[in-house]
Amino acid sequence: MSFELPEEVQELKEGIRHFIDNEVEPNAMKIEQENDIPEKIMEKSKEMGLFGLSVPEEFGGLGLSMLAKCAVLEEIGRTHNGYTTVIGGHTGIGGVGISELGTEEQKRKYLPYMASGENIGAFALTEPSAGSEASNLKTVAVKKGDKYILNGSKHYITNAPIAGIFTVMAVTDPDKGTKGITSFIVERDTPGLEIGKIEDKMGLHGSHSSEVFFEDCEVPEENVLGEVGQGYINALKILANGRAGMAARNLGSSDKLLEMSIDFAQERVQFGKPIFEQQIIQHYIAEMAMEIEALRSFVYRVASMVDRNEKVIKEAAMVKLMGSETYNRVADKALQIHGGIGYISEYPIERFYRDARITRIYEGTSEIQKNIIAGQLQRSYQNGGK
Numbered sequence: 001m002s003f004e005l006p007e008e009v010q011e012l013k014e015g016i017r018h019f020i021d022n023e024v025e026p027n028a029m030k031i032e033q034e035n036d037i038p039e040k041i042m043e044k045s046k047e048m049g050l051f052g053l054s055v056p057e058e059f060g061g062l063g064l065s066m067l068a069k070c071a072v073l074e075e076i077g078r079t080h081n082g083y084t085t086v087i088g089g090h091t092g093i094g095g096v097g098i099s100e101l102g103t104e105e106q107k108r109k110y111l112p113y114m115a116s117g118e119n120i121g122a123f124a125l126t127e128p129s130a131g132s133e134a135s136n137l138k139t140v141a142v143k144k145g146d147k148y149i150l151n152g153s154k155h156y157i158t159n160a161p162i163a164g165i166f167t168v169m170a171v172t173d174p175d176k177g178t179k180g181i182t183s184f185i186v187e188r189d190t191p192g193l194e195i196g197k198i199e200d201k202m203g204l205h206g207s208h209s210s211e212v213f214f215e216d217c218e219v220p221e222e223n224v225l226g227e228v229g230q231g232y233i234n235a236l237k238i239l240a241n242g243r244a245g246m247a248a249r250n251l252g253s254s255d256k257l258l259e260m261s262i263d264f265a266q267e268r269v270q271f272g273k274p275i276f277e278q279q280i281i282q283h284y285i286a287e288m289a290m291e292i293e294a295l296r297s298f299v300y301r302v303a304s305m306v307d308r309n310e311k312v313i314k315e316a317a318m319v320k321l322m323g324s325e326t327y328n329r330v331a332d333k334a335l336q337i338h339g340g341i342g343y344i345s346e347y348p349i350e351r352f353y354r355d356a357r358i359t360r361i362y363e364g365t366s367e368i369q370k371n372i373i374a375g376q377l378q379r380s381y382q383n384g385g386k
Contacts, residue, residue, distance in 0.1 A: 009068040016075040019048065028080040031206040032351055037083055045087065045117065050076070052115030053091040054099050059111035066306040070248035070299055077252025081355035082206030088249050089158040089207070090114070092242035093363065094121030097167045098185060100241065101226045101234055106185060110165055119164030124154040124186075124212055125235055132368050134169075135178045135232060139214060141170035146221050148172070148184065150192070150214040158362070161198050161208040164188045167238070168214075169231045181231035185223040192217030203354035236313075239364060243316040244302045247323030250359055251295050254327050257334040257352055258288045264338055275337075284333045291326045298322055314376035321369035324359035331356040 005013065024041055031037055045051065053069050055061020064072065069091070076084050095114050098106060098121070113119040130136040139152025150170055160166075166186045173180030186193060196211030226234045262285060265276035275281050302319045305312045331353045335342040342349035360366045 005068060005071055009064070009071060012062075012068075013071050013075055016048070016050075016072055017078075019044065020075055020079045024079045024083055028348065028351075029346075031080050031082055032345075033205075035082075035205045035208075037086060037206045041083065042117070049115075050087055051090055051117035051120075053087075054096050055111045055115040056099065056107075059107055059115060061111065061115035066244060066303040067300060070244055070303045073245050073248040074252040074255075074296075074299075077249035078256040080206065081249075081253060081352070082204045084249050084253070085158060085204050085207035086120075086162075088245060089123070090117075090121045092245045093123035093238050094159055094163070094165075094167070096241045097123070097183065097225055097234060097238045098165075100237070101183075102185075103222075105222065106225070110185065114165060120159050120162050121165050121167070122157055122159040122163035122212075123238065124157050124160070124166045124168040126156050127152070127154055132365055134235060135181070137169060137171050137181060139168070139170045140174070141172050141182060141184065141219070143172070143221070144218075148182075148219045148221060148224075150184070150186070150217040150219055152214050153196075154212040155196075156199065156209050156362075157212050158207065158209045160195055160210045160212050166193075166212065167225060169235055170214075172228060172231075176229065178232040179229050181235075182228050183225040183231040183234045184219050185225050186214075186217065186219055190217055190219065201358075203351070203358060240313055240316040241306065242363060243320035244299060244306060244312075246359070246363055247295065247299045247302070247319040250323035250327040250356075251292065251299055253352060253356070254288070254292050254295065254330040257330050257349070258285070258292060260349065261285060261288065261334045261337045281337060284337055288330045288333050291330065295319075295322055295326045314373055314380075317364070317369040317372040317376070320364060321366055321373070324356075324366060327356045327359055 023044060027038055027041060049062045052061030053064050053072060057063035073088060076087055098110055114121055125134060127138055129138055139150065139154065141148040141150045152170065168184045168186045169181055170184060171180055172182040192215045194213040196213060198208045198210045265281050265285065266274050268275045298319050302312055302315045305315060335349050335353050338349050341347050344350060
């Protein structure tokens with residue numbers, strides 16, 4: 001299967017590679033140490049349209065296909081994962097809900113500001129009692145006249161400290177289980193919405209997550225995203241849509257680790273010759289390259305399926321699982337190849353190694369992806385393989 005990119009997308013991809021290599025990557029250590037992304041990088045990212053990858057052109061975005069979006073995210077994944085997560089979280093689950101499920105009025109109101117990066121998007125689903133079990137929400141939304149009153153809390157919400165727009169899942173009918181969950185668009189300055197403390201994380205420095213509290217937070221009924229009672233299904237759609245993009249980011253990070261490992265192995269001399277000539281090192285690099293190429297093919301296959309509006313629940317779970325597991329295995333081998341220097345925080349391998357670990361947890365753990373895959377296979381079997 002061929003995944004040819006339009007000339008303008010290829011040019012954008014090359015421009016992003018230049019931006020990543022020459023402007024973001026030289027600041028990677030600064031991002032890591034200061035736990036902040038320099039404003040000049042954020043502003044340049046806005047100018048390049050990186051915050052509008054998922055927004056249709058009519059609303060000020062780039063209007064990229066999923067195939068093209070994955071090509072861009074692969075390039076972005078090659079640098080500091082904190083920066084990657086800010087962009088990916090906004091253009092993925094933080095914004096695709098409004099782009100895909102919003103009314104014309106909602107799109108006109110919010111998408112132009114999200115495309116420009118003026119308003120960053122965040123996806124507020126996870127709660128202390130609702131992580132992998134997303135149906136166990138405690139945040140409630142009670143209808144009162146032409147408004148909904150939200151009460152509850154969310155945690156580990158990516159981009160929350162800088163977000164202007166939140167896609168929030170809340171229970172509107174506790175007697176209906178998953179069919180009683182509704183999704184809402186909630187603006188940051190809505191009275192009753194409060195951002196909690198920024199979490200001190202193991203990795204992803206520069207990308208901040210925090211708790212979000214709702215106390216008698218009044219949301220107009222026109223801010224219901226999709227239909228009332230369809231929030232759980234909306235959440236699954238939003239997460240599935242973003243999984244190819246996350247895998248593309250993991251692909252970029254893995255490819256960067258392979259490049260650094262090859263360079264190091266050719267320069268590092270032990271026992272009188274470059275360690276690249278040691279068979280075990282060659283095997284590590286061959287295994288890394290094989291997994292990366294397999295992931296690349298699968299990422300673009302799933303992206304193409306999304307563009308053809310095909311059902312991708314199983315494949316999206318597979319590519320997310322494959323992306324995160326590949327990234328972690330590649331990071332582990334890269335650290336082993338680099339030896340002691342790879343364990344030192346002044347060298348980027350250590351950072352990639354820590355950042356890789358969260359990919360097996362957020363936006364659906366590896367175990368949950370396996371459950372989804374098995375469930376889809378069971379349904380297919382029961383339906384005669386259809």
